[in-house]
Amino acid sequence: MIDARIRSMFPPAGDVADRVDSHWQLLLVVGSVVWLVVVTAMLVAVLRRRRAEREERDDDVPGDEPGRGHLVVAFLGGVAPALIILGIMADSVLTLRDTGAATDASRAPVVVEVDGRQFWWEVRYPDHDVETANEIHIPTGQDVRIELTSDDVIHSFWVPQLAGKVDLVPGRTNVLTLHADEPGTYWGRCAEYCGLQHAWMRFVVVAHDAPEYAGWLEAQARPARSPDRVDDGDDQPGGDETGGDDGPGAGPDTEVAAGREIFMSSSCVYCHTIAGTEARGTLGPDLTHLASRQAIGAGVLPNDRESLARWITEPQDVKPGNAMPGTELDDDELDALITYLESLE
Ligand code: HEC
Ligand SMILES: [Cu+2]
Structure with a gap:
């Protein structure tokens, strides 16, 4: 039952995941540029220091005279990091706004309640009197509002290809939006250590086109077939x-x-x-x-x-x-x- 996709958010498979992906790209690019600048500055500093020491020995003249250096330090050490962090924070807040949809229930016509249990997932469709486990079926192309609760310990709900992680915390309801563009099966897992079998607290999200989804719901709403x-x-x-x-x-x-x-x-x-x-x-x-x-x-x-x-x-x-x-x-x-x-x- 192990599938490599269980660990990867690539390729993102819907609106919400795309938004998380673009935030991630931003962090990658900015982080890489900052790293390059810092490493280059370090190398330059080391090389200049060596040269200065050599010159000092040769000429016996005191080296450093104060110049524009402190301005560069103030900019690279203070202003630039502040600007970068503010920019990243702004994009984080916007990403949260776009992916959480916590307050706007009307945007999500499909509601699924997910209760984290040690070590499985209870899944309910309150509007259809359907209850199942470890398998969440959703229609494609629609926002699905997932309401997350827990009665035991903190778990975390994560379907890497569809959305970010959201914790299930005893005593409160957290909300997350799932959105799948294409039909398919997407792996999910618990992402917060919750006990011995945390690693085997997996689930799947199955996205169907609308008629197939309706058929699934109808079949699940029936009582059990009985001899x-x-x-x-x-x-x-x-x-x-x-x-x-x-x-x-x-x-x-x-x-x-x-x-x-x-x-x-x-x-x-x-x-x-x-x-x-x-x-x-x-x-x-x-x-x-x-x-x-x-x-x-x-x-x-x-x-x-x-x-x-x-x-x-x-x-x-x-x-x-x-x-x-x-x-x-x-x-x-x-x-x-x-x-x-x-x-x-
Ligand atoms: C003390 C409570 C308890 C009893 C008794 C019990 N079960 Fe379970 N059963 C569970 C729990 C809890 C799970 C979920 C375990 C997990 O995945 O971590 C489970 C899981 C299952 C599953 C897998 C369901 C799924 O969708 O993953 C089956 C099938 C099952 N039980 C059948 C039975 C049968 C048949 C009996 C009687 C012979 C039985 N159980 C007795 C608590 C119980
Ligand atoms: Cu867990």
Whole structure:
């Protein structure tokens, strides 16, 4: 799950990132010029001093006579740095204004609440009753207002290609704007040391064009697909309380139902929510549409059967110090449980 792009802000992929990029270019150019001037001045000073010493020895005449030197020193040592720092400060303030958009909620039609947890990200869409984890979907070409909170320690939200870092501080809400020009997947990570698994507190931002984004939202807003629907007779013409399990496709569906039973009768329900079921825990990620996500454990493993098996049986080996305890299950139970989790699309 490691991707080189996770560490780089290049190439910037949207308005906000472009603004950060141009500020960075300014710092690079000014910093380079200042460095060159200082190093050159140092070299000149050393060389002149040597020459002066040599001349002093040769002529026995006292060297330095005060000249325009102090003016040069006053300018290079006082006026120039003050001007440079003021200029950089002005551009920093303007960059903050352009990238923060903290006060102007109306500019951002899409609002996403992100809660930093040790060591994963809870992601909510308050206007759509959608909750997910470690994966933020946004529409392209629009400002997205990300509202950042934390209940435990300070984290920092950073998607290098899309925007700068903003801290998640317990007791307050910080805001950041994301803007992606092109559809794509952009890596993000926690950028403030927050405990043992800080390095595995990653996430992805997936940018879609508008119709695809709407489709994603709609799918996420639905309650979990449930094997009971067959028994409920809601969707199934003629399906009655009797013998739903014997219908066509009974094989996989019975395994899904068995897995669901195991989930609902295990400790899982104390920590995880699956919308449309009695599982209502909030300590861990919402699993309603787990199967639609690319990774589990905030990027530590890909989302496939083998990884789910490892994660459920030994989460403390995979990600030592995370808040999920291992669960002992026999092979059949584990298989059924995973089949159920994989049905949660
Ligand atoms: C004590 C609380 C707790 C219990 C009990 C628990 N989990 Fe978790 N679970 C968590 C936490 C916390 C995480 C996130 C860990 C992280 O990424 O740092 C998690 C993550 C997961 C994930 C990965 C989700 C994602 O999107 O990254 C799956 C799948 C999962 N748990 C399944 C289960 C199953 C199945 C059970 C029952 C056998 C279970 N959990 C029991 C707390 C719990
Ligand atoms: Cu962290």
